[in-house]
Amino acid sequence: MTVSAAQNAPNPAASNPNAPTAETVLSVHHYTDKTFKFRITRPSSFRFRSGEFVMIGLPQETGKPLLRAYSIASPSWDEELEFYSIKVADGPLTSRLQAIQPGDSVLLARKPTGTLVLDALTSGKRLYLFSTGTGFAPFASLVRDPETYERYEQVIATHTCREVGELAYSREIVAEAKADPLVGEYASAQLTHFCSTTRETSDHHGRITALIESGGLFDALGVPPLDPETDRAMICGSMDMIQDTKTLMLKAGLREGANSEPAEFVIEKAFAG
Ligand code: A2P
Numbered sequence: 001m002t003v004s005a006a007q008n009a010p011n012p013a014a015s016n017p018n019a020p021t022a023e024t025v026l027s028v029h030h031y032t033d034k035t036f037k038f039r040i041t042r043p044s045s046f047r048f049r050s051g052e053f054v055m056i057g058l059p060q061e062t063g064k065p066l067l068r069a070y071s072i073a074s075p076s077w078d079e080e081l082e083f084y085s086i087k088v089a090d091g092p093l094t095s096r097l098q099a100i101q102p103g104d105s106v107l108l109a110r111k112p113t114g115t116l117v118l119d120a121l122t123s124g125k126r127l128y129l130f131s132t133g134t135g136f137a138p139f140a141s142l143v144r145d146p147e148t149y150e151r152y153e154q155v156i157a158t159h160t161c162r163e164v165g166e167l168a169y170s171r172e173i174v175a176e177a178k179a180d181p182l183v184g185e186y187a188s189a190q191l192t193h194f195c196s197t198t199r200e201t202s203d204h205h206g207r208i209t210a211l212i213e214s215g216g217l218f219d220a221l222g223v224p225p226l227d228p229e230t231d232r233a234m235i236c237g238s239m240d241m242i243q244d245t246k247t248l249m250l251k252a253g254l255r256e257g258a259n260s261e262p263a264e265f266v267i268e269k270a271f272a273g
Helices: 003-007 133-142 146-151 164-179 184-190 208-214 216-221 239-251
Strands: 021-030 035-041 053-058 066-071 080-086 105-108 126-132 154-161 191-197 231-236 265-267
Touching: 035 105, 035 164, 066 080, 066 133, 080 133, 126 133, 133 154, 133 164, 133 231, 146 184, 154 164, 154 184, 164 184, 164 191, 184 191, 191 216, 208 216, 208 239, 231 239, 239 265
Parallel strands: 126 154, 126 231, 154 191, 231 265
Antiparallel strands: 021 035, 021 105, 035 080, 053 066, 053 105
16 A cells, blocks of 8 residues: 555544544655655644654554554654654565655554653763664754753763764754754753764764773763763664663663663663563
8 A cells, every 4th residue: 555545544543542643744854765754743632751752654454554663853842743764675664654745644653652751860960862873863852852951961962873974864953953942052052962973984983882982982072981970871773782882881880760760871662562
């Protein structure tokens, strides 16, 4: 079924109050042959905390909708919902999702959740947001939320990709945050964006894990090494990246937090279930 055919499919919410709602695509922007962002309508009853994820997807002819966990990239105050997605040629969902156009429908589940939220961390001085690839998405939400800057003096958002072109989204979001009427003043004074690439030359080369281990990250930023007294961290990327970065947090003496028990760092749990 094409996306436009999906638009004419019956709205699943009509028969089941817990079923996803059909939302309208408002805009689509392709960054590279691997990534794109899109914005959809936000139902007035849809509440979330910046950094959370939600299941989104498309209807299928078999009847059961095809849904995947996506971090919400827009901040909680935004009237629309933004998502940043990878394109996988043979991916069941993204092979179809990458073809959406404004006016098409996307299914949105009703209950967002997640651990990459400010409430899962104890207070501190400096907040690190470590991301690779499309893992920047939840941080696109958090760097546009004023609460992030109210809680931390300094916010360091790192983004590592294979190639320079893949850094376009985070660069755009950081520039947008710094120019935004609501958070611009905070972001300009408190937000640092650190980018590195691993398969193409740029200002900083190497995996974020290697840069943490060597201390190259802290030297480049002009800040002291990780300290559980002052530093907090959120981690989002591939499962291997999350695991390896988590190991380094534990080595530095930071403890993993959760909504029920805030501590010094949190990892994306969208892959877990
Ligand atoms: P590398 O090019 O050395 O594999 P991917 O597209 O595979 O998810 O990778 C996105 C970025 O994350 C790449 O720069 C990649 O580096 C890096 N990366 C992959 N695995 C890890 C890991 N275990 N720890 C840290 N960074 C990683």
